[in-house]
Amino acid sequence: MNIEQTIWADKHRPKELDDLILPSQHREDFEMIIKKKELPNLLLTGPAGGGKTTIAQILTSKKGVLKYKRDNLLEVNGSSKESRSITFVSDVIEPFLKIPPAAGDKYRVVFIDEGEQLTDASFKALKGIIEKYQVKYGRFILTSNYLSKIPDPILSRFTPYIFKQIPIEFVGDYCKNILDIENVEYDEKDLLFVIENFYPDVRKIVTNLQRFSLTGKLKVNRDVSLNTEKALIASIIELAGYLKNGENHKINRVMTTVLSLLDNQDLEFKRIYLDLFETKEIPVPAKIVINKYSNSHQSCLVPSMHFSAMFFEIIQTLNVYYVAIKKE
Secondary structure, eight states, X not given: OOGGGTSHHHHTSOOSGGGSOOOHHHHHHHHHHHHHTOOOOEEEESSTXXXXXXXXHHHTSTTTTOSOHHHHEXXXXXXXXXXXXXHHIIIIIHHHHHSOOSTTOSOEEEEEETGGXXXXXXXXXXXXXXXXXXXXXXXXXXXXXXXXXXXXXXHTTSEEEEOOOOOXXXXXXXXXXXXXXXXXXXXXHXXXXXXHHHTTOHHHXXXXXXXXXXXXXXXXXXXXXXXXXXXXXXXXXHHHHHHHTTOGGGHHHHHHHHHHHHHHOOOOXXXXXXHHHHOTTSOHHHHHHHHHHHHHGGGOSOHHHHHHHHHHHHHHHHHHHHHHHHHO
């Protein structure tokens, strides 16, 4: 069996534009690219799991601009140590572009996924290659989670499209459809638990649904997660106590515990934010910080790092707060 048929994230990846939720202008532009078979250099940016790679694959398929993808498309993993180097640019990308398109296709396309991972030297070399080959038949598609990491000389040679997170309602329907197709029994509470933990990264949501459904039934170990959530809350209460009593030398131990818990568990962060906010032992200044991060949780790229940022801001806020109280 083809490995793509065993990995749900690939097996159930949308194959046409109509299967995707897109801003109207994005959709119109992509439809026109397919209709006219005119492909510009494209830079697709936005959160992980938001559809960037899917768009690139659709545009370079038979339903897009390439009839002979095998011959005329070079797919590059920009995060790979080998492919992000200048050697790869000069020894693989340029030789690929030296050969004209095969079998009547108009372009040879280089698709670099996670393009922001390229080295500075690679970007400089790539700039020259883009200038050289785009006047003929060379086209480039880059995806990136972070627009700010793409150098200006590269940006100026691409048409950028910024992707926002996919609506959570659409993600829920999409996941239900996958579970139904795979004949997996599930409780909606467990499905929602997985979605809320990994949203907005749809790829990660689907990957974990598969991981939790090996028996043919969606089983989420909520007890382990709940114990971890309680430990996180207890750690932040402990942190607040140390800061109040001026025992700052004990903060590192709490910090190590929190980072370890975040690193090893799949957590329902929205509930943790709510429980923290409602915990009486948490000082009001810390709750203001918690409320801010709870509101921005849905749009964050990495939930665990977002929570870590909240933890460090709580330390800073309470330090200032208790120093001010002592001066009064």
